[in-house]
Amino acid sequence: MKIAILHEMLIKLGWAEKVVENWMNLFPDADIFTLIYDENKVGKIFPKNKINKQVFSLKTQKIYSLTKKQRFCLPFMSRSVESLDFSDYDLVLCSSSGFAHWAITKPETKFIVYYHSPARYIWDWTNEYKADLWLNSWWKNYILKPLINKMFLKIRIWDFIASNRVDISIANSKNTAKRIEKYYRKDSILLYPPIETNRFSKRIKKIESNWNNKPFENNNYYIIISALTEFKKLDIAIKTFNNLEENLLIIWAWNYKEELEKLVEKNNISFVWAKYNDELVYLVQNSLGLIFPWEEDFWIVPIEVMAAWKPVFAYNAWWLTETVLAWVTWEFFDKKDWSDFIEKFKIFHTNNLENKYKTENCEKQASLFSKEIFEKRLKEIIKQ
Numbered sequence: 068m069k070i071a072i073l074h075e076m077l078i079k080l081g082w083a084e085k086v087v088e089n090w091m092n093l094f095p096d097a098d099i100f101t102l103i104y105d106e107n108k109v110g111k112i113f114p115k116n117k118i119n120k121q122v123f124s125l126k127t128q129k130i131y132s133l134t135k136k137q138r139f140c141l142p143f144m145s146r147s148v149e150s151l152d153f154s155d156y157d158l159v160l161c162s163s164s165g166f167a168h169w170a171i172t173k174p175e176t177k178f179i180v181y182y183h184s185p186a187r188y189i190w191d192w193t194n195e196y197k198a199d200l201w202l203n204s205w206w207k208n209y210i211l212k213p214l215i216n217k218m219f220l221k222i223r224i225w226d227f228i229a230s231n232r233v234d235i236s237i238a239n240s241k242n243t244a245k246r247i248e249k250y251y252r253k254d255s256i257l258l259y260p261p262i263e264t265n266r267f268s269k270r271i272k273k274i275e276s277n278w279n280n281k282p283f284e285n286n287n288y289y290i291i292i293s294a295l296t297e298f299k300k301l302d303i304a305i306k307t308f309n310n311l312e313e314n315l316l317i318i319w320a321w322n323y324k325e326e327l328e329k330l331v332e333k334n335n336i337s338f339v340w341a342k343y344n345d346e347l348v349y350l351v352q353n354s355l356g357l358i359f360p361w362e363e364d365f366w367i368v369p370i371e372v373m374a375a376w377k378p379v380f381a382y383n384a385w386w387l388t389e390t391v392l393a394w395v396t397w398e399f400f401d402k403k404d405w406s407d408f409i410e411k412f413k414i415f416h417t418n419n420l421e422n423k424y425k426t427e428n429c430e431k432q433a434s435l436f437s438k439e440i441f442e443k444r445l446k447e448i449i450k451q
Contacts, residue, residue, distance in 0.1 A: 068157045068158055069155060069156050069157050069158070070094045070096070070097040070098075070156065070157070070158045070159075070160060071097060071098050071099075071100055071119070071153055071156040071158070071159045071160070072087060072090050072091060072094070072097045072098070072099050072100065072160050072161075072162070073099075073100040073101070073148075073151070073159055073160070073161040073162065073163075073167050073170055074087045074099070074100075074101050074161075074162040074163075074167060075101065075102055075103075075162070075163065075164060075165050075166055075167045076101060076102060076103040076137055077099075077101045077103065077104045077105065077109045077113050077118075078103055078104070078105040078108055078109065078131070078137060079105075079108055079109065079294075080108070080109055080112060080341075080343065081294065082260070082367040082368065083162060083164060083183050084109070084112070084113075085260065085261070085263075085367060086162055086181060086183075086260050086261065087099075087113075087162050088112055088113075089261045089438060089441070089442070090160055090162075091113070091117070093442055093445070094160075097160070098117070098119045098156075099113060099117050099118050099119060100118075100119050100121065100122060100151055101118065101122055102122075102125060102127045102128070102140070102144060102147050102148055102166065102167070103127050103128055103131045103137055103140060104118055104122055104123075104128060105131070105135075121151055121152065125147040125150065125151075126140075126143045126146065126147055127140040127143050127144060127147040128147075130143065141218075142218065144165070144166040144169075145166065145169055145222070145225055145229075148166050148167060148169045148170050149169060149170070149171050151170055151171075153170065153171075153172050153173070153176055154173060154176075156172075156176055157175075157176060157177065158176065158177045158179065158449065159172050159176060159177070159178050159179070160179050160181070160449075161178065161179065161180040161181065161233075162181050162183065163180050163181065163182055163183065164182070164183035164184050164186065164187075165186040165188075166186065166226075167180070168180040168182070168229060168230060168232070168233055169225070169226070169229040169232075170232070171232065172232070177234050177235070177449075178232060178233055178234045178235075179233075179234060179235045179237065179448065179449065180233045180235070180236055180237065181237045181239065181258070182236060182237065182238050182239060182243055182247055182255065183239050183243070184239075184243055184246065185226070185243075185246050185247060185250045185251065186222075186226060189219050189222045189223050189226060190223070190246070190250055191246075226250075227250065227251060230247075230250075230251035230253060231251075231253075233253075235256065235448060235451065236251075236253055236254070236255040236256070237255060237256045237257075237258050237448065238255040238256065238257055238258070239258065239259060239260050240257070240259065241257060243255075244257055256448060258441065258444055258445065258448070259436050259440075259441065260367055260436070260441065261436075261437070261438030261440075261441035261442065262367055262370045262371060262374065262433065262436040262437060262438060262441075263371070263374075263438060264370070264371075264374040264430075264433045264434055264436065264437045264438075265374075265437070266348060266374075267348055267351065267352075267371045267372075267374035267375040267433075268374045268375060268376070268430055268433075269348075270352065271345050271348045271349040271352055273349070286353040286354070286355075287313075287314055287355065288313075288314035288315065288316045288354055288355060289313060289314065289315050289316070289354060289355050289356055289357070289358050289380075290315075290316045290317075290318060290350065290351065290354045290356075290357055290358070290372075291304060291315065291316070291317045291318065291357070291358050291359075291360070292318045292319055292347075292351075292357070292368045293317075293318075293319050293361075293368075294319055294320075295317070295319060295320055295323040295324045295327055300360050300361045300405075301317065301323070301327055301360070302326075302327060302330055303360065303405050304358060304360045305317075305327060305330045305331060305336055306330060307405060307408055307409060307412075308333075308335060308336050309330075309331070309332045309333055309336070310409065311335070311409065311412070312335065313335065313355075313416060314335045314336075314337070315335060315336045315337070315358065316337050316338075316339065316350070316354070317336070317337070317338045317339070318339050318341065318342055318347070318350065319340075319341045320338075320340055320341055324338065348375065351371065351372055351375045351377060352375045352376070352377070354372075354377060355377070355416075355419060356372065356377045356378040356379060356380060356419060356424075357369055357372040357377060357378075357379045357380070357381075358379075358380055358381075359379055359380070359381035359382065360381070360382055360405075360408075361382060369381065370433050370436050371433070372429075373429040373430065373432055373433035374429075374430060374433035374434070375429075376426035376427075376429050376430050377429060378398065378415075378419055378424035378429060379398075380398050380399070380400070380411075380412055380415045381398075381399055381400075382399065382400060382403075383399035383400065383401045398411065398414070398415035398418065398424075399411065400412065
């Protein structure tokens with residue numbers, strides 16, 4: 068069986084890319100397709116020789132190569148993905164959080180889409196996306212807002228139509244399944260993403276790092292692992308920890324990093340660049356736990372943290388309640404405006420120091436989402 072793997076954008080190594088990496092290892096002879104590829108950022112995991120040559124003639128790829136801005140490619144995503152030719156493939160396995168599921172395949176080609184989410188910036192996060200485009204500036208709002216609104220309307224219609232090309236829809240969480248049902252009027256199969264639980268549960272010895280910060284040397288810190296964007300509410304997290312004594316280590320980077328750094332008022336908050344492999348595992352294993360302050364359909368990080376025997380303090384919403392043992396491996400704050408964060412965090416921190424969140428409970432809960440379970444179920448779905 069000849070297989071193609073399709074993913075929207077290979078320009079960073081995030082958690083959706085972990086799923087694609089799993090597929091690539093599961094089907095080593097498969098060809099990889101994407102709408103935008105950046106060898107400098109992802110080449111170590113997704114080498115250029117594995118990328119189908121059609122990718123490099125796409126308009127989206129040419130625009131990205133020229134500008135290095137994926138948002139400039141947005142108007143050309145639909146034409147680019149629909150121009151990809153999958154005639155020679157028996158199976159197209161698609162990882163989608165936006166436009167990848169728009170691909171066109173022949174009737175005899177099985178088209179399976181793994182949804183990380185229907186495109187949030189054209190459905191329920193439209194206003195947040197506009198804010199990220201700085202449309203709150205009066206002249207941009209006056210000139211660009213009508214064009215953006217018209218573009219979003221067309222994309223929504225196109226997105227709904229394209230969803231009907233899919234043979235089998237897979238949702239990465241119950242919440243994503245609800246959103247697929249709401250926006251596409253389709254049923255889906257629930258399959259949680261593959262988590263490398265064994266990698267995070269295996270003890271990592273002290274490793275050399277180019278990062279050094281005195282307040283964090285004694286493993287007395289909480290972590291946030293996230294792309295630094297406005298969507299993630301990290302500005303609120305920083306402002307909150309400015310009023311706490313506990314240390315916060317923020318791991319990752321993105322466009323919003325400089326703005327966030329300006330909000331730091333004390334030396335109990337520190338940033339490090341994106342970390343991978345053993346260095347990331349080491350930072351997680353030697354932390355006090357994870358702070359997860361925003362809403363997501365599914366997020367691999369909290370389960371990786373549990374696999375490393377650490378608890379999580381999170382916003383009580385959506386998929387989080389699917390995957391945790393509340394008050395056994397996790398603790399929550401409830402109010403969207405964060406007004407109860409400090410109060411609930413202090414309780415969590417005290418319980419954590421008193422070892423309420425047993426390491427064996429965290430590790431056991433994380434094991435339910437192992438990549439072995441994912442791979443077995445995926446193979447069963449493909450055979451349907």
